[in-house]
């Protein structure tokens with residue numbers, strides 16, 4: 295039997311912002327493609343309570359969406375929709391109308407995407423306007439989010455300029471916490487560890503991370519020693535906010551920068567490494583080779599991107615339990631990324647999180663300024679490159695952490711916008727991070 299429909303009223307054109315709650319405007323939205331991703335669902339979330347006068351309760355709307363990628367959020371977007379009720383028109387005419395609107399919608403989506411490389415859900419929040427803090431490592435302890443940033447400052451610099459990162463001349467760490475990511479107070483717990491209290495360290499307290507085990511909190515931090523080589527130290531506290539008491543010596547066999555610690559099934563893994571000023575190029579097979587270390591390598595080896603390192607921590611959390619292993623990042627064909635692939639290869643800022651049983655290794659590409667991620671089935675990798683999480687921010691460095699809190703995921707990161715773009719005076723911020731239905735992470739715009 296031929297089913298008849300009536301279209302009433304004529305197709306609607308409406309402007310809205312993705313990410314905006316449209317529930318009051320679009321009741322009973324029926325999605326043309328049921329497999330919508332989180333942000334899209336967010337964008338068209340509806341309730342049927344408030345019907346505008348033009349809509350009837352027995353009608354539905356069809357939203358045409360034909361792209362596999364999510365809609366860019368917080369962008370003005372044109373929604374074409376029409377209302378269909380049992381009535382005048384034949385199936386054939388309905389199908390024709392559907393195709394026309396599908397076509398128009400695709401054009402608008404493409405135009406919208408062309409002007410923005412990313413999609414975002416919630417406007418990011420600067421967390422501590424009072425001072426410059428960078429590289430925020432966030433963890434949930436005692437139902438609060440604790441944030442462990444580097445503490446940027448104005449300084450004449452720590453020797454070596456340019457690629458040595460001498461301007462990042464930090465001398466202490468402060469701790470922050472919150473229990474409402476976007477609206478609540480950010481508690482500043484004050485000084486947690488100072489360079490002057492670390493017997494082996496001479497300067498440059500860069501990105502740190504903190505892990506909890508058996509009633510103690512362990513802070514892992516890089517610093518330059520008397521020979522100007524980065525080593526990684528540990529400091530211990532009874533409370534998440536510190537104060538942290540440093541061990542007299544750095545971790546045996548440690549080198550380079552940006553430690554991050556990840557707990558999995560009761561084991562703790564430390565990831566670390568950073569190129570250029572982070573000195574990772576100066577090590578081969580965990581041995582210090584100096585600047586010339588990679589010159590005589592066979593081509594295939596020299597061509598391979600320099601890998602971040604991972605090692606299991608000892609039971610007492612104070613040493614490596616094994617020699618650090620290379621964390622290999624592969625392309626989609628299973629081939630390790632190359633050194634010249636600067637848009638995708640690892641540079642610094644390791645972070646690990648687990649989502650739906652999959653290990654997500656994320657990092658900064660340094661001189662191409664992206665935050666990227668790669669996924670795998672083991673904490674050691676290998677990981678397969680997946681894409682960009684955050685496009686470049688204001689300032690040279692980009693560095694982040696990813697944490698789940700009260701059922702949502704967040705990206706903590708920094709940029710140098712509040713300082714007017716001074717690379718080494720950065721401000722920490724947070725935004726929501728979305729895992730899409732297919733396991734990918736929704737790309738975000740670093741300039742927001």
Ligand code: FUB
Nearest residue numbers: 444462500501642691693
């Ligand atoms: O904060 C100093 C360094 O800048 C960090 O260790 C790097 O990851 C970069 O953010």
